[in-house]
Every structure is written in structure tokens, then in C-alpha cells.
Amino acid sequence: MNYQKKLESLIIEKDGLILTKDVESENIPRTYLYRAVKAGRLKALSRGVYLSEDAWEDVYYWKQAINQKMIYSHETALYFLDLTDRDPLVITVTVPFGYNASRLRKDNFQVFSVKKEWYDLGIILVKTNFGRDIRCYNQERTICDLLSSRYQSDLSQVTAAVKRYFRQRDRNVPLLLDYAKIFGVEKRIKAYMEVLM
Numbered sequence: 001m002n003y004q005k006k007l008e009s010l011i012i013e014k015d016g017l018i019l020t021k022d023v024e025s026e027n028i029p030r031t032y033l034y035r036a037v038k039a040g041r042l043k044a045l046s047r048g049v050y051l052s053e054d055a056w057e058d059v060y061y062w063k064q065a066i067n068q069k070m071i072y073s074h075e076t077a078l079y080f081l082d083l084t085d086r087d088p089l090v091i092t093v094t095v096p097f098g099y100n101a102s103r104l105r106k107d108n109f110q111v112f113s114v115k116k117e118w119y120d121l122g123i124i125l126v127k128t129n130f131g132r133d134i135r136c137y138n139q140e141r142t143i144c145d146l147l148s149s150r151y152q153s154d155l156s157q158v159t160a161a162v163k164r165y166f167r168q169r170d171r172n173v174p175l176l177l178d179y180a181k182i183f184g185v186e187k188r189i190k191a192y193m194e195v196l197m
Contacts, residue, residue: 016055072136
């Protein structure tokens with residue numbers, strides 16, 4: 001198979017949204033990618049991100065693909081975990097301390113930095129509306145993040161999310177309590193539990 005056909009197959013396989021790293025992993029020379037842009041078959045969304053003319057952009061996927069340390073969190077995680085009916089007004093992410101998040105802030109993301117030992121706690125894969133995998137924090141971690149004193153949250157949204165969480169069969173209350181201890185929100189979690197359980 002020649003490189004041009006290989007690139008066309010890759011574009012189809014990736015539903016029209018491809019990254020430079022996808023092309024490199026298939027050992028397709030980058031020149032074929034640039035030729036596709038020049039010919040109008042692909043357009044560059046950002047450095048290393050390309051979209052075919054008939055594809056959906058899927059911002060959540062490609063933003064994370066070019067910001068590998070970024071984890072969707074807080075209200076954005078609530079949305080992907082089906083713990084809210086509201087679309088996030090601002091995309092909220094968490095990165096480890098020391099990560100340069102200036103590009104994310106420039107894109108109007110709300111960015112939280114956490115200790116490196118807290119960063120990995122509760123990362124899961126969820127699907128975007130276009131079926132691509134992205135990383136966000138699980139339900140238990142997200143609730144603890146929202147109840148943190150360093151986060152200014154909409155109390156009605158948090159209360160609704162916690163109620164929805166406690167109605168679910170797949171909730172993991174021991175894990176929630178473990179995270180609550182780690183993040184210093186144990187009293188607030190227990191107050192919710194007294195009312196909701």
C-alpha cells in the first residue's frame with residue numbers, strides 16, 4: 001500500500017480527525033499530511049491536529065491529545081459522568097503542579113493544579129459525544145473536587161450531582177470516603193450522606 005492510500009485509510013479509521021502522532025505511528029512521512037492540507041482534503045485545527053472537510057471537530061478529544069497531562073475535572077467531569085444535565089459553561093481541567101498550562105488558560109480553560117501524588121487518583125476513560133476516549137476523573141473524585149474549599153462551585157449544581165450520585169447503583173461509597181479523607185472534605189461528604197442515605 002502506498003503512503004497516500006495509507007493516509008486515506010487512516011483518515012477514515014480516525015473518523016476524519018487525525019493527529020501528527022497518528023501519522024507517525026503508521027510510518028507515513030509528514031509530507032503526505034502537508035500535501036493533504038495543501039490539496040484541501042484536511043485543514044489544520046491546531047499544531048498537530050487535522051480535520052477532514054466532512055468530520056466533526058470533537059474539541060474535547062483533540063485538546064486533550066495535544067495537552068497530554070490535562071484531565072477533565074469538576075463541572076466538565078460532571079457532564080461526562082452524567083451527574084448533571086447542564087453543559088459546562090467553561091471547560092475545567094486539572095494538571096499536576098509544575099505543568100505549564102498557559103496555553104490552556106489562553107484558550108479560556110479553567111485550570112486547577114494539584115500535587116503530583118493526587119493527580120492520578122481516579123482517572124478513568126469516558127467517551128465524547130463523537131465516541132472517542134478521553135480521560136476524566138471518576139464520580140467519587142469529582143464530587144470531592146467540587147466540595148473542596150479552594151473551588152468556588154455552584155451549590156445547587158453540586159447538591160444535584162451528589163443526589164444523583166447516591167441514587168446510582170454503581171456508586172462506591174468506601175472509595176468516596178477514602179478520597180474525602182485525602183482531599184480534606186470528609187465532614188462535608190458525611191453531612192451530605194446523613195441527609196441522602
